[in-house]
Amino acid sequence: METTTDPDSSFSSIFSHNNSRLPDDTVFYAIFPDFAIPSSSSQTPTPQLYSQLQSLHLQILHFISPLTTHYIWQHQPFNLSLSSTTTATPHHHIPHLHGHLRFGDNLEDEWFVVFLLFQISNRFRDLSIRVWDTDGEFILIETAFHIPRWLNPDTSTNRVFIRLGELHIVGRGRFPSTPTLLDSLSYLANSGDESRASELVQSAIKNRIGDYPERAMRNMHRVRVRVPMSVAQVLKHEPALVSLAVEAFYDRDIDSMKYAAKMERFLSNGSGEEIVQVSIRMSKAMYAQLVQQTFQAPKCYPMPPRSDTTVYMEAELGMKIACGFEMMYQLRRQEGLEGKGSTWKSFRESLENSGYFEGLLPGSKEHRRLMENAEEYYKNSSLFSRASEMMSAPVRRIDEILALPYSADDFRGQELPPSDDDSWLYNGEDELNAALQERQKEMELYNLKHEKKEKSKEQQDAGASSCTNLDDSGLGDIAKSMQAFVHKMSSYEGAEVPENRDLKDVDFDVDRFIKDMESVMRRPVSEDTGRDVELEEGSSSDMDFDESEDGSDIAEPSGSTFMHSYSDALNDELKDTSLNKSFVRAKEQQPLKEDEGTSNALQDMDEDFSPVDVDVNLVKSLLDSFSSQQGLPGPATNLLGLMGLPIPQDPKKEK
Structure with missing residues (x-):
């Protein structure tokens, strides 16, 4: 079993609520099977145990696949990884599955994750699951009027879990002081319904997630757009990549705008590139991010006259998506070559916090020398290869798709569903x-x-x-x-x-x-x-x-x-x-x-x-x-x- 640090573990600990590097719009979760709970903190995991974890990992992914296949996540899909003892703190040597998901402006992604975790715990009965974000135990906020009053952010550590499809709370009667994770997991595995939260708590959670997965599908928005043929080809094979394109467009800066001005990858024929009409699905948050952004089309991008309002609106929305694809592709390709990104930033921050640069001014000769040494060491580490692979994965997939034969005829004569009504974008006051x-x-x-x-x-x-x-x-x-x-x-x-x-x-x-x-x-x-x-x-x-x-x-x-x-x-x-x-x-x-x-x-x-x-x-x-x-x-x-x-x-x- 490989125990090197994976990209999901770039933070100091997945269990840390107070880590300054944690994104504010990220939900974290950890799944602890009963068979992995050690009898003591000194017990060493066995290869057989990791084999059981791998089997559970595959079973869970197979179970949730029908619920997530047609869902477009805002930034990244639901993911699970096996724990590594090298990344755990001394108090968390408990083999488990974990993951994190950045939901950004789409809060529905976070609650869809909560729904999936409840479904997983209902299907696999011998699991205890934790879920939190940078606000802490956010599920308690939803049930604030019904939970015991002693339960607050200071007293909730290692006390709130999802188990058997319901919320469980490790009470103070059993552990007056803050319990260890091992104590809580052992208690949950043997307590039965004793730790089950009240009916009002269960009802409050059910009201919040009870209409999933239908609600997740209602969060999708289908719209007709006119895009370059190469963009249509990518979306045909990998519709989920639209999330990366929208993210790149929405978070654009001066450097990425330079790529959009040239459109070298997705408008290789310049203004002669054929524009085709397609129907795509995205989240309502993505649609709002595109529609409400004012953006001037690059000079090389062909746009229809404004006289035909419907055609122009479809072309304008498609232009924003195409520019987003161009910016995402070029940025990831560059970062893949350099092997940088979030892991490099974390590595550099750790050097700064440890005093590696000795208080030297950035840009000074000695500071540049130390930075070059750090970059050289980083490129020779496993972090570099993993970051490079992760950043360039969409680039490689796009190249594979565009290497396949395709033509404009593939997109002509198709019956496209009409665009969904977007009145929700302007009439959200009632909701x-x-x-x-x-x-x-x-x-x-x-x-x-x-x-x-x-x-x-x-x-x-x-x-x-x-x-x-x-x-x-x-x-x-x-x-x-x-x-x-x-x-x-x-x-x-x-x-x-x-x-x-x-x-x-x-x-x-x-x-x-x-x-x-x-x-x-x-x-x-x-x-x-x-x-x-x-x-x-x-x-x-x-x-x-x-x-x-x-x-x-x-x-x-x-x-x-x-x-x-x-x-x-x-x-x-x-x-x-x-x-x-x-x-x-x-x-x-x-x-x-x-x-x-x-x-x-x-x-x-x-x-x-x-x-x-x-x-x-x-x-x-x-x-x-x-x-x-x-x-x-x-x-x-x-x-x-x-x-x-x-x-x-x-x-x-x-x-």
Whole structure:
């Protein structure tokens, strides 16, 4: 079994989420069969084991072939490679299959890969599969409203896997601290359904990938184009090469434009090259990249007059594809000769990071000498031959195709399907709004569940609330109405007094926004309540352990912790002042009777600074203000009158 570094392993480790060289638009995956899990980290893989891996490799590729045959990938097709112990870190000496795929602007490629991995795990039952991108475990983002709350980017390492066609999570009950990859794989192979994520998690994933592979086919766009005969010949034999042509066109620079200006390979007869009409398939992302780019045809390229709009549009799109083929062909041919590309860049970066150039200025004599030595060493390494082969592979295939006999008659008289409707390119707002509404519904359901939990806790903690200590005279309603007044929306015309104490909704739902903000900053709820919600959400028993260090399911924000500490310090400062005698404390609540007036509402203060009862203080202050008016108009009378609240007279004052 060959163990040298392959092109897919040009990164320091396929398991590294933080490698600075990882492209931002790449998805990575690794497949671990149970038979390859060693009993200990020191166990050495055998040749027989690699033979089993090779057999599994071929079976998987054969299984997914019908699903991917007619799909045009944005940059590169789905691929799998056998692991190499020379590229694994000390903690990852586990034979496996792995691959990566750059999806670029076409996010559908990434989720199609996820669908394929779920299908593979459903077909081959003894596999544990990891999938991630540079955002980490991106599947967790899709299921964010349903996963256990302790699970986040910092705690998800070696915990999230695809197995048996479903998502599995290695819980903290089994491994309180971060498990090793070997520990997690061994646990998954023997745990059965214990690690299976909740039904809501499975449902969220199913909603995202449930309509594949049909959705993948709907992501294709068929269009008629007019291209040079040589381009038509290449597309006839290798339709997937259109992705490389679109990529070269979309990422063109000044150097590659020089190749397009000459069109030496695909317009060898100059403007005399015959242009033929063909129908090609590409992804919708590719089509958008071509259509929305303004590009002037090279002087040597034959273009029809603009008078025939349909013919001109087909020729313009074909011209962009032909120029893309020319740029891709020439660039890859040059890079193939030099054996450079991404592997050379990685090799050069490793030299720079290791201090090989000793801080020398680029372009200096000594720097050039060291660079020449590095290039010479690189050309003699296996990396050079592999990079050269990889970069020049499309070039060799194109040369093979164009070496075959072909003529314009091969493309004449064919019945071509009409171009697909491209209104989706201009009317994507409805699809975006539908996606946003779906997310909004998820958020509303999530908030509703936790509002119920908060209300349940508030009812438990209410106890001897200040409002319950007020009698039927309506003093409790004063506090409620004042709270309603404070929370009522105001405008440039001033504050709105609650009409008949019946709050009405406003057009702009600011209350929901405020509640959402409060829910973020609210203190943690009790452990039992948190567990009830997790059970309600369908979590497995392994997910129902304490959600945070203190047993609550929502970690208290650092800002909230600071505010409580600040409040305690402030209370200590005010404890010895006369200010503490100005407020009614929660433990001092006494029933407020109409015949007793406000003078008996308070008892002597204890020495400890107990919490202030806001409602009682509010009612007391209003009644004191009303009493001091001695029946004359004043702020308290006007405010409470607007609210429709009658104020009882103080019997002692009347006497």
